[in-house]
Amino acid sequence: AAGVIQSPRHLIKEKRETATLKCYPIPRHDTVYWYQQGPGQDPQFLISFYEKMQSDKGSIPDRFSAQQFSDYHSELNMSSLELGDSALYFCASSLRLSGSTDTQYFGPGTRLTVL
Amino acid sequence: GEDVEQSLFLSVREGDSSVINCTYTDSSSTYLYWYKQEPGAGLQLLTYIFSNMDMKQDQRLTVLLNKKDKHLSLRIADTQTGDSAIYFCAESIPGGYNKLIFGAGTRLAVHP
Numbered sequence: 349a350a351g352v353i354q355s356p357r358h359l360i361k362e363k364r365e366t367a368t369l370k371c372y373p374i375p376r377h378d379t380v381y382w383y384q385q386g387p388g389q390d391p392q393f394l395i396s397f398y399e400k401m402q403s404d405k406g407s408i409p410d411r412f413s414a415q416q417f418s419d420y421h422s423e424l425n426m427s428s429l430e431l432g433d434s435a436l437y438f439c440a441s442s443l444r445l446s447g448s449t450d451t452q453y454f455g456p457g458t459r460l461t462v463l
Numbered sequence: 464g465e466d467v468e469q470s471l472f473l474s475v476r477e478g479d480s481s482v483i484n485c486t487y488t489d490s491s492s493t494y495l496y497w498y499k500q501e502p503g504a505g506l507q508l509l510t511y512i513f514s515n516m517d518m519k520q521d522q523r524l525t526v527l528l529n530k531k532d533k534h535l536s537l538r539i540a541d542t543q544t545g546d547s548a549i550y551f552c553a554e555s556i557p558g559g560y561n562k563l564i565f566g567a568g569t570r571l572a573v574h575p
Binding site: 379381383389390391392393396404406438440442444450451452453454455456457 | 494496498504505506507508511551561562563564565566567568
């Protein structure tokens with residue numbers, strides 16, 4: 349079965365640079381979530397999109413922005429990178445069904461290292 | 464408020480049962496999840512339980528939910544070395560477009 353695809357898998361950037369992370373959800377899934385997992389930490393919710401509209405926002409810095417495109421893939425744009433942005437960034441996708449859980453399936457993550 | 468707590472470490476012998484515990488604070492949580500993360504890997508959904516259920520069994524996995532005490536547990540029968548990983552408990556917040564709130568994760572070590 350197709351899974352969530354994230355690219356790139358690894359990314360090394362220097363401080364103050366920009367980075368773009370991409371997420372391709374499971375086919376027919378309409379909702380995308382982004383999470384950030386720092387070293388030894390639990391994943392923290394950043395932002396989510398449903399049907400190409402932002403649906404919820406968590407602890408996402410103003411330096412970050414994201415969007416979901418017409419083909420449902422999503423991109424997380426990160427500017428003015430800081431050392432503390434080094435983390436594993438997960439994308440998850442789900443199919444939102446009323447009256448049921450929209451179970452989130454996670455991608456393998458993008459490991460971002462800021463030097 | 465939203466808070467999920469787990470014990471950080473659990474060590475078991477191969478073949479024994481493992482029980483990983485989790486407590487949550489948001490009584491409006493509708494679904495509770497268990498995810499498994501192996502070193503350097505992504506989050507693998509293991510199982511989930513709806514808040515009006517007490518128990519769910521799926522092969523070697525048994526989930527118990529005590530809604531009154533806001534306590535969730537995951538029991539792994541006949542634990543194998545391949546079960547060594549970090550296990551995250553997560554709650555789904557209704558009205559929050561189902562964003563997941565994760566616990567800190569329990570590192571399970573299985574030894575011979």
